[in-house]
Amino acid sequence: MEQDMKISADHKCGLVALIGPPNAGKSTLLNEILGQKIAIVTPKPQTTRNQITGILSEPDAQVVFFDTPGIHRRKGKLNRALLQTAWQALASAQLIVLVLDGHLYAEKPNSLDRDVKSLSSSLQESGLPLFIAVNKVDRLKDKKQLLPLLEQLSNVFPEAELFPVSALAPHGLDVLLKRIKTVLPFGPPMFPEDQASTISLRFMVSEIIREKLFLSLQQELPYGTAVEIEKWEEIPERNQIQIHTLIYVASKSHKGMVIGKSGANLKSIGTQARGEISELLESKVHLEMWVKVRDNWTEDPGFLRMLGLGE
Numbered sequence: 001m002e003q004d005m006k007i008s009a010d011h012k013c014g015l016v017a018l019i020g021p022p023n024a025g026k027s028t029l030l031n032e033i034l035g036q037k038i039a040i041v042t043p044k045p046q047t048t049r050n051q052i053t054g055i056l057s058e059p060d061a062q063v064v065f066f067d068t069p070g071i072h073r074r075k076g077k078l079n080r081a082l083l084q085t086a087w088q089a090l091a092s093a094q095l096i097v098l099v100l101d102g103h104l105y106a107e108k109p110n111s112l113d114r115d116v117k118s119l120s121s122s123l124q125e126s127g128l129p130l131f132i133a134v135n136k137v138d139r140l141k142d143k144k145q146l147l148p149l150l151e152q153l154s155n156v157f158p159e160a161e162l163f164p165v166s167a168l169a170p171h172g173l174d175v176l177l178k179r180i181k182t183v184l185p186f187g188p189p190m191f192p193e194d195q196a197s198t199i200s201l202r203f204m205v206s207e208i209i210r211e212k213l214f215l216s217l218q219q220e221l222p223y224g225t226a227v228e229i230e231k232w233e234e235i236p237e238r239n240q241i242q243i244h245t246l247i248y249v250a251s252k253s254h255k256g257m258v259i260g261k262s263g264a265n266l267k268s269i270g271t272q273a274r275g276e277i278s279e280l281l282e283s284k285v286h287l288e289m290w291v292k293v294r295d296n297w298t299e300d301p302g303f304l305r306m307l308g309l310g311e
């Protein structure tokens with residue numbers, strides 16, 4: 001094959017798991033490295049629910065990243081499924097990049113132990129090389145705040161290589177990526193070079209809607225929402241795609257909050273989501289959203305499976 005012939009013998013290819021506490025910036029880091037939005041991002045913890053594969057193809061290497069749900073200690077079946085998804089990513093990875101909120105731990109060193117001590121044994125047991133992306137350094141008032149944090153981290157993870165970065169600024173990602181490529185094995189690409197992800201457009205659309213939902217809802221409510229694409233119909237003569245979606249909420253009282261006064265909240269979610277979906281699909285989009293109560297779905301294994309969560 002022509003493509004194979006172009007691959008030089010020193011081409012690298014490997015799988016990297018992005019792992020870490022919720023809200024650390026794993027998905028932001030993935031999007032920034034890929035140069036496009038694959039994973040949704042919100043200021044709320046536990047945004048990512050599924051393993052999201054992002055593929056970076058460069059002449060010298062193909063790096064396949066797994067973005068994962070944040071690792072936390074909340075209870076319940078949904079949370080257990082999220083944890084399982086996160087840990088599963090390690091099974092196929094060749095390198096772990098632990099992403100941490102460096103600003104948070106520089107300000108509150110005590111919370112580092114709370115968040116990462118429990119991770120450290122599992123990460124070390126995996127036997128995989130460990131990089132730590134100490135993220136959000138753009139938020140540090142004084143860069144000197146980093147030194148005690150880096151020292152603290154090298155005590156907890158003596159084997160790890162530390163990379164102060166900002167996924168948002170962005171800053172330091174080129175250094176991180178260069179090192180990632182160095183440790184990955186030699187090999188030909190696993191995916192075609194124009195494939196940036198393995199997720200389907202359908203899933204991406206449901207994620208965009210979920211992102212807008214997360215951004216519009218207060219406190220705990222977002223965790224009880226899920227999005228299902230019920231119908232997807234292309235109408236070529238109108239250059240339009242009609243998408244019908246169901247937004248699930250876990251209780252009746254939440255339905256009103258999602259819809260908002262005179263439907264204002266749902267309307268605004270729809271407008272924001274439609275714009276982004278239309279750009280993604282390069283087509284006009286007619287988006288319908290229905291809010292459905294599914295009592296306590298976060299504890300329903302069958303429903304979680306339907307969402308691609310859990311076994």
Ligand SMILES: Nc1nc2c(ncn2[C@@H]2O[C@H](COP(=O)(O)OP(=O)(O)OP(=O)(O)O)[C@@H](O)[C@H]2O)c(=O)[nH]1
Pocket residue numbers: 021022023024025026027028029040041042043044045046047048049068069070071135136137138139165166167168169
């Ligand atoms: N200032 C600053 N904010 C960042 C940086 N990276 C991420 N953020 C913000 O942190 C928040 C969480 O980012 P995400 O990428 O969703 O974090 P995550 O680790 O994927 O979170 P979960 O999916 O919930 O586990 C968002 O508001 C991001 O804009 C950074 O380098 N600097």
Ligand SMILES: [Mg+2]
Pocket residue numbers: 026027028039040041047048067068069070
């Ligand atoms: Mg995420």
